[in-house]
Every structure is written in C-alpha cells, then in structure tokens.
Amino acid sequence: MVNGPGREIAVVATARTAVHESFEGPEAVLVMECVNDLLGRTGLDRRDVDFTIAGSCDYLAGAPFAFVLNLDGVGAWPPVYESHVEMDGAWAFHEAWLRLQCGDVDTALVIGSGRSSPGRPREVLALQTDPYTMAPLGLDPVSLAGLQARALIDAGKATERDLAEVAARARPGSGAGELLRAPYWSAPLRRHDVARPADGAAAVLLAAGDRARRLTGDPVWVRGVDQRIESHHLGLRDLTDSPSARLAAEGAGAHDGPLDVAELMALHSHEEIILRAALGLAGTTVVNPSGGALRSHPAMATGLVRVIEVARRIAAGEAERGLAHASSGPCLQHNLVAVLEGDR
Amino acid sequence: MARACAVIGIGQTDYRKRLEVTLDGLVRWAALEALEDAGLTFADIDAVLIGKAPDLLEGVMAPELTLAGALGAVGKPIHRVHTAGSVGAATAISGVTMIQSGRYDRVLVVCYEKQSEGNATWALSGGKSGGQGAGGTFAPWIRDYIRRSGAPEHIGRRVAVKDRLNALRNPHAHLRIQDISEEKVKASPMLWDPLRYLESCPSSDGAAAVVLASGDAARRSRGVPAWVIAHAKRSELASFPGRDPVRPRAGVECAEALYAEAGITDPLRQIDCAELYVPFSWYEPMWLEGHLITPEGEGWRLTDSGATELGGAFPVNPSGGVLSSNPIGASGLVRCLEAARQVRGTAGGHQVDGARVALGHAYGGAAQYFAMWIVGSEPDPAFG
Numbered sequence: 001m002v003n004g005p006g007r008e009i010a011v012v013a014t015a016r017t018a019v020h021e022s023f024e025g026p027e028a029v030l031v032m033e034c035v036n037d038l039l040g041r042t043g044l045d046r047r048d049v050d051f052t053i054a055g056s057c058d059y060l061a062g063a064p065f066a067f068v069l070n071l072d073g074v075g076a077w078p079p080v081y082e083s084h085v086e087m088d089g090a091w092a093f094h095e096a097w098l099r100l101q102c103g104d105v106d107t108a109l110v111i112g113s114g115r116s117s118p119g120r121p122r123e124v125l126a127l128q129t130d131p132y133t134m135a136p137l138g139l140d141p142v143s144l145a146g147l148q149a150r151a152l153i154d155a156g157k158a159t160e161r162d163l164a165e166v167a168a169r170a171r172p173g174s175g176a177g178e179l180l181r182a183p184y185w186s187a188p189l190r191r192h193d194v195a196r197p198a199d200g201a202a203a204v205l206l207a208a209g210d211r212a213r214r215l216t217g218d219p220v221w222v223r224g225v226d227q228r229i230e231s232h233h234l235g236l237r238d239l240t241d242s243p244s245a246r247l248a249a250e251g252a253g254a255h256d257g258p259l260d261v262a263e264l265m266a267l268h269s270h271e272e273i274i275l276r277a278a279l280g281l282a283g284t285t286v287v288n289p290s291g292g293a294l295r296s297h298p299a300m301a302t303g304l305v306r307v308i309e310v311a312r313r314i315a316a317g318e319a320e321r322g323l324a325h326a327s328s329g330p331c332l333q334h335n336l337v338a339v340l341e342g343d344r
Numbered sequence: 345m346a347r348a349c350a351v352i353g354i355g356q357t358d359y360r361k362r363l364e365v366t367l368d369g370l371v372r373w374a375a376l377e378a379l380e381d382a383g384l385t386f387a388d389i390d391a392v393l394i395g396k397a398p399d400l401l402e403g404v405m406a407p408e409l410t411l412a413g414a415l416g417a418v419g420k421p422i423h424r425v426h427t428a429g430s431v432g433a434a435t436a437i438s439g440v441t442m443i444q445s446g447r448y449d450r451v452l453v454v455c456y457e458k459q460s461e462g463n464a465t466w467a468l469s470g471g472k473s474g475g476q477g478a479g480g481t482f483a484p485w486i487r488d489y490i491r492r493s494g495a496p497e498h499i500g501r502r503v504a505v506k507d508r509l510n511a512l513r514n515p516h517a518h519l520r521i522q523d524i525s526e527e528k529v530k531a532s533p534m535l536w537d538p539l540r541y542l543e544s545c546p547s548s549d550g551a552a553a554v555v556l557a558s559g560d561a562a563r564r565s566r567g568v569p570a571w572v573i574a575h576a577k578r579s580e581l582a583s584f585p586g587r588d589p590v591r592p593r594a595g596v597e598c599a600e601a602l603y604a605e606a607g608i609t610d611p612l613r614q615i616d617c618a619e620l621y622v623p624f625s626w627y628e629p630m631w632l633e634g635h636l637i638t639p640e641g642e643g644w645r646l647t648d649s650g651a652t653e654l655g656g657a658f659p660v661n662p663s664g665g666v667l668s669s670n671p672i673g674a675s676g677l678v679r680c681l682e683a684a685r686q687v688r689g690t691a692g693g694h695q696v697d698g699a700r701v702a703l704g705h706a707y708g709g710a711a712q713y714f715a716m717w718i719v720g721s722e723p724d725p726a727f728g
Binding site: 002003006057058059063064065067068069071072076077078079080081082083084085086087091094095098099101102124125127128129130131132135226227228229230231232233236243244247251328329330333334 | 366367397398399401402403404405406408411412418419420421422425426437438442446448449468576577578579580581597601709710712
C-alpha cells in the first residue's frame with residue numbers, strides 16, 4: 001500500500017536558466033548555472049548537499065551516457081552521493097522527496113536538464129513507442145496528440161475554439177479567433193497548439209524539517225507527490241480522460257484543501273482540457289499563470305519547472321496552496337502530481 | 345533511522361542472445377519469477393522501478409512507457425534509473441529508499457538489457473564507428489595498476505578462469521566454457537593490451553528482478569528475506585588532472601560509507617562473499633583494493649592465493665560474475681541479487697557454505713559511479 005505523509009520536506013530554493021531555442025554550449029553549463037545559483041542563494045557549500053539527483057535524456061543529445069557529462073555541472077568533486085533518472089527532473093524530484101523521508105539525509109539537490117536542439121524532436125520522440133509495432137511506422141507524439149485531440153472533440157468534450165483559447169492564454173497578445181485561422185499542423189492541432197521543445201535546465205533545493213526553516217524564511221512544504229502510468233497501447237485507453245493523473249492527484253492529497261494555483265505540463269492545448277477535468281480543478285484555481293509548457297518547453301526540465309513556478313508563487317505569498325503536474329510519454333501516458341503549501 | 349527493508353523475491357532470465365523473446369517478454373519473465381518467489385502477484389506491488397544502461401543500446405527511448413503493461417505497472421508509480429554500468433545496483437538502492445521512506449511496502453525492481461536488439465558497440469561509441477569501447481577506456485588504467493602493484497601477469501588469467509569455472513555451476517550464465525584454462529585464456533586474441541578476449545565480458549541479453557519489502561511486509565511474506573543492512577552510492581567527475589582512475593576516490597568513499605553504516609570494521613573477515621562488478625579480469629584485484637577489502641597492493645595477492653575462489657576464504661563472484669554474463673543494465677542488479685541468494689542459502693550449485701553477510705557491487709562510467717549494498721540473513725548482524 002501507499003502510506004501517509006512522513007517527514008516534512010520543503011522547497012527552500014529554486015533556479016532555472018533562460019530557455020534557449022538552441023543553446024550552443026554543453027548541457028553541463030546549463031546545469032552548472034542552476035547549481036551555482038542555488039548554492040549562492042542558500043549560502044550552502046557543495047559539500048553541504050547530502051544527496052543529488054538529476055533527470056535528463058540521452059536520446060535528446062543523441063549520445064549514450066550524455067548525462068555523465070552533466071556531473072561536471074554538479075561539480076562532483078569531492079565525490080557526491082547522487083543518482084539519475086532518465087526522465088524529466090520532476091521524477092527526480094519525486095525520488096528526492098522519498099529519499100529525504102528516510103531520515104538520514106537532510107538536503108537534496110534536484111536537477112532537470114535537456115537540449116532538444118541537436119536533433120529533430122518529432123523523429124527522436126517517435127522512438128518512445130513500441131519498438132516492434134509502432135516505432136517502425138514513425139508514429140510520433142505530435143501525430144498521436146492529434147488523434148487524442150480528435151477523440152476529445154468527437155466526444156463533445158472540447159471544440160477547436162476551446163483549444164485555441166488555451167493556446168491564446170499561453171501567447172500574450174493573441175486571440176482565439178486569430179489562432180483559428182492558422183493552418184493545421186497535426187489536425188485538429190495547429191502549430192500553436194504544440195509545445196516547441198527547447199534547451200534549458202532547472203533545479204530545486206529540498207530540505208527536511210528544521211533544516212528547511214534555517215535555510216529560508218519562506219519554506220514551501222511538499223505535502224505530497226505521486227505519479228502513475230497507463231498502458232502504452234492507445235486502444236486500451238480512453239483518450240478523452242486521464243485516470244493516471246487523477247490517481248496521482250489523489251495519491252498526492254490534492255483535494256485535501258483548496259488549490260489556489262496549478263501548473264500543468266500540457267504539451268498540447270487539448271491536454272490542459274483533459275487534465276483540468278481529470279484533476280478536478282475548481283474554477284477558483286488559477287491554471288498556468290506562467291503560460292505553461294506551450295510558452296516554454298525546456299525538455300526534461302519542463303515538469304520540474306512546473307514545481308518551481310508553483311513554489312515561487314507560494315514563497316512570494318501570491319498563493320497558499322498549489323498543484324504542480326508533469327507528464328511523460330505520448331497522449332499523457334504518465335503523470336506526476338506534487339502538492340505544495342506555504343508556511344503562513 | 346530508516347525502517348528495515350528486505351529482498352523477498354528474486355527472478356532472472358538466462359543470459360544469452362534471446363532472439364525468441366521480445367523486450368516485454370524478457371522483463372516480464374524476470375518480474376513474474378521474482379513475484380512467484382515472494383508468493384505475491386502484481387496486485388501486491390505498490391510501485392515499480394526499472395533500470396537499464398543507455399536507451400541507444402536497444403533504440404527505445406523512455407522504455408518505462410512501452411514496458412508499463414508487461415511489468416504490471418498500469419495505475420502505479422514507475423520510474424527509470426540510469427547511472428551507466430552501476431545502474432543495476434543504483435536501481436536496487438533507489439528501490440530500498442522507496443521502502444525506507446515509509447511510503448511503500450512492496451516495490452518491484454526490474455533491470456535489463458537486450459543487446460541483440462541493437463548494436464551495442466556502435467551505441468557505446470557515441471554512435472560513431474571505431475570507438476574505443478569500454479575495454480579501450482579501462483586498459484591504460486589496468487596497466488597502471490599492474491605497474492604500481494607489481495602484480496604478475498597471470499593474475500588476470502587466473503580471475504578469468506575462476507569466474508568461468510564458477511559459471512559452469514550457474515545455469516543462468518551466458519559463457520559456459522567447459523575446457524577453460526589459463527593456457528586457453530593466454531592463447532586468446534589480445535583486444536586491448538593487457539586484456540585478452542577471454543579476459544573480457546560477453547554481450548548478453550537478460551533481465552533480473554527483485555521484490556523489496558518493508559520489515560513488516562517481509563515477515564508476513566512467504567519469501568525468505570535477505571535483509572538490506574547497508575547501501576551507499578558515490579560519483580565523481582570523469583576526468584581532471586588530479587583524479588586517480590586506478591583507485592577512484594568515489595569508490596573508496598562509497599566503501600567507507602557502506603561499512604560504517606553496516607558496522608563493518610574488517611570487511612575481509614566480516615563479509616562472507618562478494619559479487620563485484622568485474623567486466624575485465626583485472627578489476628577483481630583492483631576493486632579488492634579500491635573498496636578497502638585488502639590494503640593497497642594486496643588485492644592481487646588475495647586473488648593469487650586462491651582465497652577468492654568458490655570454497656576460498658573470501659569467494660568473489662561465485663555466480664560467474666560479469667565476465668560470464670553481461671546484460672549491461674541488469675548486471676549490477678544481478679550482483680546485488682546474487683549476494684541476496686547467498687545469504688538466503690538459495691544459490692544452488694554456487695552456494696557459499698554458511699554465507700550470512702554478502703556484498704553486491706557495481707560501477708560505471710569512466711570508473712566514476714559506484715553503488716553497493718550489503719545483505720544479510722539477519723536484519724542486524726553483530727560483527728565481532
């Protein structure tokens with residue numbers, strides 16, 4: 001079974017790089033920028049960090065063991081206690097939160113980083129599909145997202161205008177009417193309905209209990225984190241719903257109190273509509289005030305950035321309680337939810 | 345301190361070229377065997393963890409997505425660890441922390457590699473032809489070890505023969521060379537001086553799995569527990585002028601942290617056997633020294649004395665080790681689960697008599713990632 005909350009863990013500092021369409025330097029430099037920022041902000045020495053965990057993806061760089069070079073950005077000398085998930089940094093955040101609950105480490109550095117620019121993301125991401133039956137067809141996540149958006153519209157759960165309104169909120173200065181005149185990209189999705197993978201990094205410093213209170217006057221407590229996956233086979237799923245997001249929200253305790261803000265990692269406009277319903281977000285919850293992943297998508301950091309956006313709003317006193325969501329895989333196959341709360 | 349954790353189920357496939365089975369079938373084989381061993385089904389599992397080496401080896405990106413169904417993970421948490429060659433042991437340790445966190449009671453950990461799906465040498469060379477491969481990276485450091493320690497040249501051959509003889513007692517092992525001998529190793533082609541063909545690991549397909557449980561869940565389980573007494577991980581930079589790749593500081597500090605947590609003060613005496621990650625023969629004496637099992641310069645002497653043979657005072661790789669089977673992403677978990685088999689007394693033909701405390705170890709990258717655990721037949725053994 002999944003047991004209740006353990007030791008109190010808080011986000012004590014956050015960092016993120018600018019998001020580059022094409023960053024010319026190595027990924028380790030993006031990582032280093034975040035790590036130095038966090039250490040500077042908290043006054044910690046590298047040696048004060050008990051545990052480090054990063055999320056990244058070899059395939060974006062097109063090189064095996066690409067993540068090894070990111071250790072240079074962590075500054076792993078003297079040696080560090082660390083681990084790595086081949087996933088978005090949001091999943092590294094989940095493992096770090098569990099690690100801190102074991103009680104023997106008090107601080108954890110969580111990193112997410114990625115560079116999409118070296119490759120052609122649609123072709124690269126097609127390799128996320130079943131290698132025997134789907135990948136040889138070149139079925140990529142944007143095409144699959146088009147199928148999901150079509151299913152949503154056919155089920156009467158959304159219209160093309162609803163999609164355009166989601167996209168318009170992510171693009172200040174644009175209106176739904178104008179966006180609806182754009183040509184299709186992967187029908188019924190238009191270019192602006194699809195997040196554009198970019199290069200960037202993000203990082204979070206977590207600390208437990210009193211250590212968190214000593215490190216910052218504005219700890220943002222992580223009340224729950226959960227993540228769930230669905231079948232890879234689209235024929236086995238109701239594409240107009242996201243049961244895994246719902247389960248993750250329940251597991252994270254999302255509905256134990258009102259949610260002032262939610263940052264959802266929707267890489268396609270229609271996903272925000274599915275997620276709002278599956279997560280049961282009330283009309284009073286402000287969704288994606290940052291503009292979300294449609295505005296900025298530093299792959300493998302995008303999910304962790306959702307955590308950072310919510311944590312920053314809570315630390316600034318703009319919200320008391322919030323939900324951060326990350327997704328992975330085609331058609332929202334895998335979803336993570338974290339619930340954050342202020343100290344006020 | 346964190347709550348107790350035990351291995352209550354173990355599963356593994358045979359390690360060889362597995363063209364008759366899909367990736368899904370391969371991982372499911374190991375997972376189902378581990379569940380059966382524990383007397384459980386997928387319904388009893390709270391979370392799933394997978395580990396493997398680079399995605400480029402099979403050409404499947406983010407394989408937790410495609411394998412979720414085969415691993416009974418639908419509706420559950422799953423995450424994917426990747427820490428180079430150490431990944432199998434690192435994934436096991438991530439699984440232990442999930443139990444120790446208090447949040448989950450039973451976690452399924454599955455690691456695999458299916459090298460026949462792709463071209464591992466191409467992938468390990470960064471997608472370029474003519475790469476130096478792992479042996480090319482390690483050979484200069486091995487030469488430096490030989491120079492520093494004064495080890496005689498037959499030590500590597502001795503390890504190669506010892507592990508291959510052990511493999512003949514392990515039905516899962518890939519290389520089963522009936523007439524293995526030091527002469528045969530010496531006559532095999534030189535790959536990366538001083539490493540010959542028969543001093544190197546094979547390319548294998550295979551999957552391995554363990555079911556981890558909290559102390560309470562372990563006591564309620566049918567599976568015989570192997571208690572996780574301690575675990576440690578350390579990583580260091582790959583390359584800079586002050587680094588010593590022959591005796592990496594991360595390896596030394598990892599071992600120090602491990603023994604301190606376990607309460608071990610004399611590993612050679614207090615640990616009954618070890619599964620060390622030895623993909624090239626000379627890494628046995630190097631890691632005996634680099635992980636403080638023997639003093640510096642003494643590792644090769646222990647090997648030469650026969651103490652590391654099955655039946656010796658400190659058996660190393662009774663299963664046949666990585667030299668006999670290397671499904672890369674799984675190899676570290678195989679070391680950890682073989683250590684667990686020893687303390688459960690279920691290692692079959694390669695059982696070390698009376699093993700109560702065993703070490704499982706893996707390393708990766710440019711000998712810069714280290715992950716280790718110590719398991720025991722008792723949750724809190726006293727080390728006299």
